[in-house]
Amino acid sequence: MNLSVTKLAALNVRKDLRLEWRSRDVLNSMLFFALLVVVIFSFAFAPTREESRRLSGGLIWTAFLFSTTMALNQSWARELRNGVLDAYRVAPAPAESLFLGKCLGNFLLVLILECLMAPLFVLFYNLTAVGAYWQLIVICLLGTWALVVNGTFFAAMSIRTRNRELMLPLLLLPVSIPAVTAMVTATSNVFTGDSSALVQIKFLAVFCVVYTTISVLLFDTVLNAE
Amino acid sequence: MNLDLQPGRFYVLRGENGAGKSTLLRMIAGLSAPTSGSILIFGRKTREARDRMGYMAHVPLLYDELSGMENLRFFASLYGIESDAPLAEAMRRVGLDPELTRRIGQYSQGMRQRLSLARAIFHKPQLLLLDEPFSNVDPDSAAQIAGLLGEMRTAGNTILLVTHQLGLLAKMADEFLYLSAGAMIERSLTPQVTA
Numbered sequence: 001m002n003l004s005v006t007k008l009a010a011l012n013v014r015k016d017l018r019l020e021w022r023s024r025d026v027l028n029s030m031l032f033f034a035l036l037v038v039v040i041f042s043f044a045f046a047p048t049r050e051e052s053r054r055l056s057g058g059l060i061w062t063a064f065l066f067s068t069t070m071a072l073n074q075s076w077a078r079e080l081r082n083g084v085l086d087a088y089r090v091a092p093a094p095a096e097s098l099f100l101g102k103c104l105g106n107f108l109l110v111l112i113l114e115c116l117m118a119p120l121f122v123l124f125y126n127l128t129a130v131g132a133y134w135q136l137i138v139i140c141l142l143g144t145w146a147l148v149v150n151g152t153f154f155a156a157m158s159i160r161t162r163n164r165e166l167m168l169p170l171l172l173l174p175v176s177i178p179a180v181t182a183m184v185t186a187t188s189n190v191f192t193g194d195s196s197a198l199v200q201i202k203f204l205a206v207f208c209v210v211y212t213t214i215s216v217l218l219f220d221t222v223l224n225a226e
Numbered sequence: 227m228n229l230d231l232q233p234g235r236f237y238v239l240r241g242e243n244g245a246g247k248s249t250l251l252r253m254i255a256g257l258s259a260p261t262s263g264s265i266l267i268f269g270r271k272t273r274e275a276r277d278r279m280g281y282m283a284h285v286p287l288l289y290d291e292l293s294g295m296e297n298l299r300f301f302a303s304l305y306g307i308e309s310d311a312p313l314a315e316a317m318r319r320v321g322l323d324p325e326l327t328r329r330i331g332q333y334s335q336g337m338r339q340r341l342s343l344a345r346a347i348f349h350k351p352q353l354l355l356l357d358e359p360f361s362n363v364d365p366d367s368a369a370q371i372a373g374l375l376g377e378m379r380t381a382g383n384t385i386l387l388v389t390h391q392l393g394l395l396a397k398m399a400d401e402f403l404y405l406s407a408g409a410m411i412e413r414s415l416t417p418q419v420t421a
Contacts, residue, residue, distance in 0.1 A: 003306045007303075008303060011300065011303045015289075015292075015300050019289060019291045019292070022291040022329070023291055078289075081290065082285050082287060082288055082289070082290065083283055083285040083286075084287055084288065084289060086257055086281075086287055087281075087287035087288075087345065090255050090276060091276060091304035091305060092304070092305060092306075093303075093304035
């Protein structure tokens with residue numbers, strides 16, 4: 001049997017993107033939510049350019065954090081319909097391939113959302129980066145992976161609970177506080193140019209490695225838990 | 227419960243609603259853990275024998291947004307199968323056209339049921355666990371499925387099947403197991419219950 005984890009993870013990503021392309025459940029709800037946050041905050045605060053730079057980190061990541069939570073819930077709910085997850089559990093494929101596939105699929109969807117929302121943030125908040133703007137790309141990639149890997153793991157844990165929509169933020173947000181703080185500070189630092197974002201970037205990189213490793217190691221237990 | 231199934235035999239599991247038939251099948255498939263005791267499949271732990279088992283639940287275990295062949299291709303990859311040939315063969319054996327491009331969300335209940343059976347058999351399992359394979363299926367399709375199960379038994383596969391519809395299987399099955407309140411109360415060679 002040819003059951004390589006990377007190959008199976010890639011097949012899972014392809015399957016998830018195909019399901020999303022055909023249903024557009026996740027992307028539509030994420031986009032709508034993020035758009036609401038951008039527009040409502042923009043009208044509620046009407047910030048000046050200076051204020052926007054200071055607030056941008058918090059604003060951007062609040063929108064992405066809650067949109068990601070929505071996406072994660074729906075991506076696992078899809079596996080529960082028709083009991084599909086059981087078909088995975090009775091197959092000899094390694095559980096980590098499902099986890100990594102889900103993480104990568106969600107990561108790509110959130111990146112698509114971020115690419116679509118970035119011009120709107122710039123437009124509504126009149127944003128220009130004073131610091132090294134290339135760092136925004138690194139912060140974005142690491143921050144998104146940190147949210148997605150934790151979120152995918154905790155969404156899998158809460159998948160069989162009755163109030164899974166409520167359980168996911170309750171589990172995810174406290175664990176993600178260090179990463180979210182680093183993302184917000186780093187993003188604001190790049191926009192204001194007040195100080196370097198390198199310390200936060202390094203912290204995010206370590207956070208991603210540690211939580212990805214822990215999640216991969218524990219996922220089989222989570223998947224097969226009663 | 228102490229249950230020993232012999233290779234190459236066709237067992238029908240019967241019992242009232244809530245007797246534990248589906249739970250027993252789920253435990254053998256490795257989806258539920260027994261509160262005590264152990265289950266061995268071909269002398270190995272359930273997890274180690276997953277490639278030799280096929281499981282069909284009373285829900286289809288398929289993605290509504292994919293076509294029949296796309297569904298089978300994805301699940302086949304979980305068994306390391308890359309060729310379409312065994313998948314097309316499984317679809318034909320259950321009476322479905324492998325060229326059908328419709329998403330299975332648009333299939334009838336009976337077609338979904340048959341595709342679910344194709345998903346359970348494409349990797350040629352030696353042990354087949356089937357939970358109500360005849361529900362929502364028209365009489366002709368049910369006869370076709372029963373015929374297919376007969377062929378599999380003749381080929382030496384072990385089949386454990388839960389059903390309330392005995393008519394089709396009365397002559398085909400080797401043994402009838404009767405479950406009540408989680409306990410095996412009778413094993414017999416005929417469908418009649420004496421206990």
